[in-house]
Amino acid sequence: MTTTYDPLDAVYTDEADVRLELARVQDICHECRRCTDFCGSFPTLFDMLDAMTEASAERLTPAQQDHVVSECVHCTLCAVGCPFGSGTHEADVNVPLLMLRARAMQFEHHHLGATGKLAARVLSRPDRIGRLASATPRVANAIISAPRGSRRRRLLARLTGVSPDRHLGSFVAQRFRAWFRARPKVTLHRRQASVALVPTCIVEYQAASIGKDLVKVYERNGVECSVSGVRCCGAPMLHAGDVDAFGKVAAKNISQLAGEIRRGADIVVTQPACAHVLAVDSAAHVSGAEAKADAALVAEHTYDSAGYLMSLHRGDDYVLDTDFEGETHRRITYQASSHVRARGRGYPSRDLMRLTGAQMEVIQQPSGVGGIWSLRTRDDADESVTRALTERIAAGNGTVVASDSYLVGLAVTERSEDVKVLHPLQVIARAYGIPDEA
Ligand code: SF4
Ligand code: SF4
Structure with a gap:
């Protein structure tokens, strides 16, 4: 082990050290390939290695390494159940932490590229953008609700680094x-x-x-x-x-x-x-x-x-109201987001919604969505992961779809406008008969 994952250590953003660690871990992933379908990052890496006569991650160029890192949306899913993971195997693989480290190295050494730098400036301040947009919601919503890929969205992408193709939701007038x-x-x-x-x-x-x-x-x-x-x-x-x-x-x-x-x-x-x-x-x-x-x-x-x-x-001392006299569903499709899975606390949203009498169908399929940083423009963004999730949800037979992640819900509705994704607490509110105060 040559490197550190401690962001407070001076070597954390040392470029040579980060690139060595990328190569070490990527060779292990190349042999394993369990995460091929999790995001765009792994297939990009494997395609590069498969194109070599003698595959070795050490032979990837810095630009190729940066490309692999740029495809990561920081969903954390590849750490869940990794057979070579930290604390379970001496190889001590933790790709989500490695990607955070590589991104910090790219930021410090100016390897994010022009669009990445712009996105880093704009998307890194959602509180500032939110305050501005919710003060002028008509204007903000008119801009972001323009059809995906439209001229208005492409202009917005050029000015902000925000993807012209992602569904961005809308801003509320009352915060x-x-x-x-x-x-x-x-x-x-x-x-x-x-x-x-x-x-x-x-x-x-x-x-x-x-x-x-x-x-x-x-x-x-x-x-x-x-x-x-x-x-x-x-x-x-x-x-x-x-x-x-x-x-x-x-x-x-x-x-x-x-x-x-x-x-x-x-x-x-x-x-x-x-x-x-x-x-x-x-x-x-x-x-x-x-x-x-x-x-x-x-x-x-x-x-x-x-x-x-x-x-x-x-617990012993608590009584949860299970009098669901409102709108309930026979079957609910629940998308378990990667960050819920990474916390390792089971599926409390599934268990809560099940109390309404619903049969629960849990979809663990990756979404291709992490946090707000997933909304940035990526030169060759691989949307196949989100598309596959949407198809899987459409094939399910739940009468309602729920996910804890609003951004996953937005991504799903990009491709299937008939599907409405609710937060589990919204499902519970309707089941209590609490009206939607949108
Ligand atoms: S992150 Fe772990 S499980 Fe995924 S490909 Fe790499 S070694 Fe395999
Ligand atoms: S954290 Fe998510 S997006 Fe990043 S490499 Fe792992 S699975 Fe892919």
Whole structure:
């Protein structure tokens, strides 16, 4: 082992060291090939190696290595069940961490390319974009709702590095926090727990209806909600390779969340990629005993939306309301997002929706979607992974499709506009008879 995965170590972004480690791991992946269908990165690598008379990742050029890295959308899926993975095999393979390291090296040594640099500047600041777009939602939505590949979208891509082909959703006029502050005071019949919600940029600026349903479902179940002081988890900065900026955001977020936990709240994050970044990735980017202890506290107390309810439901002292008098479904197709799988806490969303009486069909197929960084322009973006997922969902027989990830839902609807993908808490809200307050 020649290298480090510690982002605080000076060698982390050393180009020669990163490229050596890429070659070491890529040779192992070349022999294994279990992840061929997970994303565009692996098939790109294998095609390059297969084109050699004597395949060896050491013989890949820096440009070829950078191309392989550029295809990674940081979904983390290849770490799930890797037979050569960290802690299970001496080869100590962790491709998601390697890709983060390689991206940081590319960022520091200016290997992102012109479009990548532009995307890093724009997409890394979703909070800033969200504030601007939700202040002028008509203008913002008119621009991003132009047909995929249209002139308006191509112009937007040139100016921002955002893909002209990805479905981008739309921005809300009333942000989630504004709705939360403005609603009438709620008195809980039986207070059972208390959470600080991290809405994430997605729910704050785009999918506020997910947050509204979540709050109503939680409060019906006696869970007192407040909104966390954390704004952006920093995922787009991390995935763009800007580790200095991410480190500052991570330190601030960890300190904020640890304070909220000490005041008696658990942390619930509405989007799984953001939950992963706050609970897992941030810890590696903070230094000092106190910050490390805070990060461990945050990791222990941070949950996905359904995971929190199910953890209470499985305890002894908690009663989950299972009186589903609203709209229920006989069969639900559930797409298990890669970040839910990476947390290794089972499928709490499946288990929660099953309580409504639905038969659950779980699709573990990769989506080709990570976080917001997946929305950048890529020269030869391989959409076959998302297309295959869409076809698999269409072949399922659920009367409703659910995914914890809003971005996966958007990607699925790109190809199949008839399919509406709901967040599991929206399924539960409708099952309680709570009307959709879109
Ligand atoms: S990441 Fe692990 S499972 Fe995937 S191809 Fe590489 S060695 Fe195999
Ligand atoms: S996109 Fe996902 S599966 Fe592919 S290399 Fe990156 S983390 Fe692994």
